[in-house]
Amino acid sequence: MNIQDTIRAIPDFPKPGILFRDISTMLLRPDAFAQAIDGMHEHFKDKGIDAVAGIESRGFIFAAPLALKMNIPFILIRKPGKLPAETVSAEYSLEYGTDSIQMHKDAVTPDMKVLLVDDLLATGGTMEAACRLVTTQNAAVAGIAFLIELDALNGREKLKDQDIFTLIHY
Amino acid sequence: MNIQDTIRAIPDFPKPGILFRDISTMLLRPDAFAQAIDGMHEHFKDKGIDAVAGIESRGFIFAAPLALKMNIPFILIRKPGKLPAETVSAEYSLEYGTDSIQMHKDAVTPDMKVLLVDDLLATGGTMEAACRLVTTQNAAVAGIAFLIELDALNGREKLKDQDIFTLIHY
Numbered sequence: 001m002n003i004q005d006t007i008r009a010i011p012d013f014p015k016p017g018i019l020f021r022d023i024s025t026m027l028l029r030p031d032a033f034a035q036a037i038d039g040m041h042e043h044f045k046d047k048g049i050d051a052v053a054g055i056e057s058r059g060f061i062f063a064a065p066l067a068l069k070m071n072i073p074f075i076l077i078r079k080p081g082k083l084p085a086e087t088v089s090a091e092y093s094l095e096y097g098t099d100s101i102q103m104h105k106d107a108v109t110p111d112m113k114v115l116l117v118d119d120l121l122a123t124g125g126t127m128e129a130a131c132r133l134v135t136t137q138n139a140a141v142a143g144i145a146f147l148i149e150l151d152a153l154n155g156r157e158k159l160k161d162q163d164i165f166t167l168i169h170y
Numbered sequence: 171m172n173i174q175d176t177i178r179a180i181p182d183f184p185k186p187g188i189l190f191r192d193i194s195t196m197l198l199r200p201d202a203f204a205q206a207i208d209g210m211h212e213h214f215k216d217k218g219i220d221a222v223a224g225i226e227s228r229g230f231i232f233a234a235p236l237a238l239k240m241n242i243p244f245i246l247i248r249k250p251g252k253l254p255a256e257t258v259s260a261e262y263s264l265e266y267g268t269d270s271i272q273m274h275k276d277a278v279t280p281d282m283k284v285l286l287v288d289d290l291l292a293t294g295g296t297m298e299a300a301c302r303l304v305t306t307q308n309a310a311v312a313g314i315a316f317l318i319e320l321d322a323l324n325g326r327e328k329l330k331d332q333d334i335f336t337l338i339h340y
Contacts, residue, residue: 064234085194
């Protein structure tokens with residue numbers, strides 16, 4: 001079974017000219033979903049990872065099972081105003097304006113090696129901000145996992161010097 | 171290990187007078203997180219469940235590992251405008267106004283027995299809407315799992331006749 005075959009392409013979503021890669025059809029196939037988690041686990045299992053951080057909300061879908069499989073803490077990276085305790089924030093650029101993501105300050109401890117997880121690498125802005133959340137708390141980004149990478153958008157450029165693992169390239 | 175001891179109470183979030191139950195500290199404890207998933211699995215494993223549906227975004231944290239553990243499809247229930255293919259919607263009341271959730275029409279098949287999952291049962295409005303998403307597609311709600319139930323808010327009333335399993339009551 002090829003995971004890529006379970007992902008559906010939807011033209012003109014969320015706006016004209018965009019071909020949206022729909023992972024929801026993959027998630028309906030437990031064999032494909034398990035294969036994705038197993039692939040990420042296989043790549044990072046011997047790399048001394050201390051915690052897995054997932055980016056809201058589709059990153060949670062992969063980060064939560066991966067953290068459980070690795071038997072290590074699962075850290076939430078969320079949209080602003082969602083986390084109730086003291087947070088650290090990082091901004092990133094959108095096509096028009098900026099947005100930001102947050103993490104609880106006490107979610108990481110100094111020198112912790114964190115694996116960051118999201119479903120899709122496009123321009124890399126969100127993930128680059130997530131890296132800053134971790135490093136400003138004196139923890140380290142030990143790796144980054146994506147289900148999908150859109151190669152033409154060069155998001156990897158923004159994340160240089162990182163161990164990036166992607167299951168599917170378009 | 172008592173899962174409840176790993177959940178942090180934050181006063182006055184998101185507004186004065188609310189005592190917020192913060193699950194992020196529980197997710198940092200892989201033993202507690204695994205125990206939560208195992209508890210839901212134990213309750214529903216022999217009940218003929220065909221698919222697990224999680225409600226964005228904290229529901230994803232529990233629904234994704236549970237679907238993998240049960241080796242059945244994982245269905246996304248999302249906020250409006252996020253799902254790219256043809257959707258069905260259900261509205262629910264907020265303190266002021268209404269909000270809605272959506273599911274892909276082709277995510278469920280007729281007569282499918284669906285287990286709905288979210289992190290918290292408060293007034294039950296969102297979960298009651300999720301039940302309607304499933305039943306309007308001629309599938310059945312075979313059960314509902316929550317990590318936490320706030321008993322004083324009587325959310326269970328809105329979900330009567332359902333097999334509701336909750337790990338922690340406040």
